[in-house]
Amino acid sequence: MTLAYHMNDPLGAHPASSLADAIAHHGAVASFNRNEELFAQEDEVERLFLVESGVVRTTRLGADGRRQVGGFYYPGDVVGLEPGPQHRFAAEALTDVEVRVARHAQVRAFVGDAELNRAILEATRIELERAQNHMLLLGLKNAREKVAAFLLTMSRASAGQVFELAMGRQDMADYLGLTIETVSRTLGQLQDEALVEFPSARQFRVPQRDALEALAA
Amino acid sequence: MTLAYHMNDPLGAHPASSLADAIAHHGAVASFNRNEELFAQEDEVERLFLVESGVVRTTRLGADGRRQVGGFYYPGDVVGLEPGPQHRFAAEALTDVEVRVARHAQVRAFVGDAELNRAILEATRIELERAQNHMLLLGLKNAREKVAAFLLTMSRASAGQVFELAMGRQDMADYLGLTIETVSRTLGQLQDEALVEFPSARQFRVPQRDALEALAA
DNA sequence: CGGTTAATTGAACGCATTCAACACGAGTGG
DNA sequence: CCACTCGTGTTGAATGCGTTCAATTAACCG
Numbered sequence: 001m002t003l004a005y006h007m008n009d010p011l012g013a014h015p016a017s018s019l020a021d022a023i024a025h026h027g028a029v030a031s032f033n034r035n036e037e038l039f040a041q042e043d044e045v046e047r048l049f050l051v052e053s054g055v056v057r058t059t060r061l062g063a064d065g066r067r068q069v070g071g072f073y074y075p076g077d078v079v080g081l082e083p084g085p086q087h088r089f090a091a092e093a094l095t096d097v098e099v100r101v102a103r104h105a106q107v108r109a110f111v112g113d114a115e116l117n118r119a120i121l122e123a124t125r126i127e128l129e130r131a132q133n134h135m136l137l138l139g140l141k142n143a144r145e146k147v148a149a150f151l152l153t154m155s156r157a158s159a160g161q162v163f164e165l166a167m168g169r170q171d172m173a174d175y176l177g178l179t180i181e182t183v184s185r186t187l188g189q190l191q192d193e194a195l196v197e198f199p200s201a202r203q204f205r206v207p208q209r210d211a212l213e214a215l216a217a
Numbered sequence: 218m219t220l221a222y223h224m225n226d227p228l229g230a231h232p233a234s235s236l237a238d239a240i241a242h243h244g245a246v247a248s249f250n251r252n253e254e255l256f257a258q259e260d261e262v263e264r265l266f267l268v269e270s271g272v273v274r275t276t277r278l279g280a281d282g283r284r285q286v287g288g289f290y291y292p293g294d295v296v297g298l299e300p301g302p303q304h305r306f307a308a309e310a311l312t313d314v315e316v317r318v319a320r321h322a323q324v325r326a327f328v329g330d331a332e333l334n335r336a337i338l339e340a341t342r343i344e345l346e347r348a349q350n351h352m353l354l355l356g357l358k359n360a361r362e363k364v365a366a367f368l369l370t371m372s373r374a375s376a377g378q379v380f381e382l383a384m385g386r387q388d389m390a391d392y393l394g395l396t397i398e399t400v401s402r403t404l405g406q407l408q409d410e411a412l413v414e415f416p417s418a419r420q421f422r423v424p425q426r427d428a429l430e431a432l433a434a
Numbered sequence: 435c436g437g438t439t440a441a442t443t444g445a446a447c448g449c450a451t452t453c454a455a456c457a458c459g460a461g462t463g464g
Numbered sequence: 465c466c467a468c469t470c471g472t473g474t475t476g477a478a479t480g481c482g483t484t485c486a487a488t489t490a491a492c493c494g
Contacts, residue, residue: 060353062357062434063434064434066357067357068352068353068356068357070349070352083342083343083345083346083349084342084346088349113331114330114331114334117331117334117335117338118334120338121334121337121338121341124338124341124342124345125300125301125341126300127345128300128341128344128345128348129300129301131345131348131349131352132287132300132305132348134352134356135285135287135348135351135352135355136277136285138352138355138356138394139285139351139355139394140279140283140284140285140394142449142450143449143450168471168472168473169472169473169474170472177355177356177357178450178451179450179451179452180472180473181450181451181452181473181474181475182449182450182451184473184474184475185450185474185475187474188474188475200459201458201459201472201473201474217279217280217281359481359482360481360482385440385441386440386441386442387440395482395483396482396483396484397440397441398441398442398443398482398483398484399481399482399483401441401442401443402442402443402482404442405442405443417491418440418441418442418490418491
């Protein structure tokens with residue numbers, strides 16, 4: 001069984017993880033339709049998910065309705081790792097999604113306890129890096145810088161080519177800690193300054209990557 | 218050798234970690250004066266630190282001078298874990314500090330590879346939780362809520378009693394993603410509303426914890 | 435005491451938000 | 465093919481929260 005790892009791995013680039021391998025080999029195939037929930041906020045942590053196609057989004061809903069998007073998970077990414085026994089974020093299918101699902105115990109039975117720990121540690125580190133980057137983005141960037149940084153992570157690959165945005169403006173806004181209007185305006189600005197081109201709302205090109213990188217701070 | 222774990226463990230409460238134990242037993246004692254650097258941003262990750270007395274602060278400096286405080290580490294906390302081979306944050310002694318220091322290899326030699334992984338995983342999870350909480354704080358709280366939440370984490374213990382702030386307003390501001398003036402004003406407000414009392418700038422009481430918690434959102 | 439750093443307070447500004455209206459595109463059905 | 469709708473994205477104008485710049489006060493230490 002061959003998996004097309006990292007054909008697209010914008011947020012949090014990382015090497016193929018052994019945890020991903022384990023889930024791929026020992027997990028069951030499952031599908032979720034757009035907007036279906038893989039697991040809910042506050043659910044018990046039981047299963048590990050490996051995204052095989054489509055995009056998954058994690059979100060946390062505040063009491064008053066404010067929403068924080070934790071991240072976007074692309075094929076090859078592992079979803080479901082948490083620091084504690086409960087999910088602090090819900091996971092939802094942003095597009096139709098195919099995943100491999102495996103219970104912790106199931107993976108452990110196959111790969112052994114020590115190896116499971118090693119693999120989970122590796123994956124947890126990736127998650128930590130993700131969270132730290134996100135923290136820095138929210139903490140010390142303004143709207144322009146946030147949007148620029150976001151576009152760059154969504155395009156970690158060849159420049160000049162056309163990239164697809166799997167998510168809508170609202171998801172971008174909730175990820176960046178901005179409003180949908182600010183995101184839209186900022187994208188407009190950046191386009192006016194020829195730092196990005198939007199053939200359509202969900203597709204973009206980056207004519208000069210270094211100029212965007214300079215902005216992203 | 219007995220360590221007074223968690224006499225004070227405000228940011229990111231957690232159970233005594235086995236990694237802490239390992240460092241405590243196999244590490245060397247070291248001291249740092251206020252404002253000394255335990256390690257610098259971009260340094261290679263080599264050593265693990267266990268705080269035994271005093272407080273350590275981690276910071277990341279942006280190109281243009283903006284600073285993000287990553288966290289404050291109290292006695293019992295482990296500093297120096299990172300997702301990658303380089304430190305993304307510097308660590309500085311916020312007060313005079315006593316630590317235990319151990320190299321990864323050193324700990325490994327004593328506790329074994331599997332056990333080291335287990336212990337590091339546990340500590341990495343705590344770090345992940347910290348980063349996620351911080352991300353949520355920065356992403357979906359306004360100034361009042363940030364400050365309220367901060368005071369609460371700095372007082373995870375008995376109410377009514379007096380708590381010490383090891384850090385100054387600038388560190389609080391850089392942790393919360395605010396300016397020093399906003400922090401100062403917000404603390405003033407909260408004091409006017411009798412949600413906190415400041416006998417001095419570095420000491421506070423929380424008369425009614427639940428009222429503050431309601432604010433922290 | 436003076437000297438220095440940290441913290442507070444005031445006033446004006448500006449970035450992002452809010453509230454509101456409008457445009458666009460993809461389906462759907464007449 | 466056009467009309468209608470619904471979801472999504474864009475644009476405009478006004479407001480406000482937090483910042484910025486500036487001055488003052490408080491705390492600390494010789």
